[in-house]
Amino acid sequence: MIPREATIPIHAAGAKSGAFEYITTKKDELIGWARKFSLFPYPFVTACCAMEFMAVSSTPYDTDRFGAALPRFSPRQADLMMVVGTISHKQAPVLQRVYNQMCEPKWVMAFGACATSGGFYQNYAVLAGIDRIIPVDIYVPGCPPRPEMVIDGIMRLQDLIARSRHPIVTKDF
Amino acid sequence: MAADAIDVLKDVLGPQATASSVVHGVAVFEIAPTTLTGFVERLKRDFGFDIFLDVTAVDWLPATPRFEIVWHFYSTAHKIRVRLKARVPENASVVDSLVGLYGSARFMERECHDMYGIGFRGNADLRPILLYEGFEGHPLRKDYDKAREQPLVPYRT
Numbered sequence: 001m002i003p004r005e006a007t008i009p010i011h012a013a014g015a016k017s018g019a020f021e022y023i024t025t026k027k028d029e030l031i032g033w034a035r036k037f038s039l040f041p042y043p044f045v046t047a048c049c050a051m052e053f054m055a056v057s058s059t060p061y062d063t064d065r066f067g068a069a070l071p072r073f074s075p076r077q078a079d080l081m082m083v084v085g086t087i088s089h090k091q092a093p094v095l096q097r098v099y100n101q102m103c104e105p106k107w108v109m110a111f112g113a114c115a116t117s118g119g120f121y122q123n124y125a126v127l128a129g130i131d132r133i134i135p136v137d138i139y140v141p142g143c144p145p146r147p148e149m150v151i152d153g154i155m156r157l158q159d160l161i162a163r164s165r166h167p168i169v170t171k172d173f
Numbered sequence: 174m175a176a177d178a179i180d181v182l183k184d185v186l187g188p189q190a191t192a193s194s195v196v197h198g199v200a201v202f203e204i205a206p207t208t209l210t211g212f213v214e215r216l217k218r219d220f221g222f223d224i225f226l227d228v229t230a231v232d233w234l235p236a237t238p239r240f241e242i243v244w245h246f247y248s249t250a251h252k253i254r255v256r257l258k259a260r261v262p263e264n265a266s267v268v269d270s271l272v273g274l275y276g277s278a279r280f281m282e283r284e285c286h287d288m289y290g291i292g293f294r295g296n297a298d299l300r301p302i303l304l305y306e307g308f309e310g311h312p313l314r315k316d317y318d319k320a321r322e323q324p325l326v327p328y329r330t
């Protein structure tokens with residue numbers, strides 16, 4: 001027989017017990033904690049790393065555990081841009097434009113060797129690292145990176161977000 | 174079957190080419206650039222080469238004539254391939270377009286024009302297809318500096 005009254009009085013009606021009615025924390029810590037578990041990724045997927053991106057998104061690796069599973073295909077609804085694959089000079093204006101369309105706060109992950117540094121390409125066609133045109137928060141090297149490395153990258157990014165300042169009003173707002 | 178077809182091809186078209194051979198089962202004809210259209214017309218009409226596979230070029234710098242243009246065709250009836258080669262010098266690197274015979278030549282000639290700067294007389298649309306407007310030079314030429322980049326977005330400092 002289940003007792004009618006909850007044993008932990010979180011929602012205790014009537015008399016105030018004092019449990020869980022308020023907590024104290026810092027504003028930046030609270031916002032950082034909330035933001036780090038609600039990363040909505042925008043997959044900017046251009047090349048063969050896409051296969052590994054699919055692997056990391058699917059059940060065995062399950063990025064939903066980190067709150068980063070739901071891809072938003074509109075940059076306006078996303079706050080983590082995952083640049084997955086080789087970016088050519090011809091595509092660079094598109095990448096920059098999509099980045100500019102994302103709302104603050106936003107973070108960028110360079111996924112794989114090509115997005116990080118151009119990889120083995122050094123020629124007329126390929127941008128040697130996306131950090132030449134947009135700021136990058138986390139680099140995940142590898143050709144392609146293992147899903148474990150991507151998860152490590154997401155967790156490091158979460159640490160970075162948890163440790164950052166989170167101004168409510170910015171110069172852009 | 175395929176070997177017989179290649180023998181016939183060599184016997185009939187060989188005299189019109191400057192050299193002919195068979196490499197890995199592909200009939201290869203070296204031709205003069207001016208005879209291209211007539212040669213391809215015969216391939217299409219008389220030998221059933223109904224698919225135009227590709228046109229590309231080889232930069233033989235510093236040899237002269239500098240460029241060798243290479244065409245590939247396939248016959249779905251005989252299941253054989255044929256390769257044509259023609260040498261053109263740098264100051265007159267123009268050949269006749271094949272858009273009148275094969276519509277797919279339109280895009281492939283654009284790519285060859287992008288990469289090697291070969292002109293195709295009769296192809297009205299040689300805008301960049303893989304490269305972008307404003308790109309200077311032809312990146313697959315041997316004298317294109319391999320470190321030269323032409324970014325469209327200014328780099329962050």
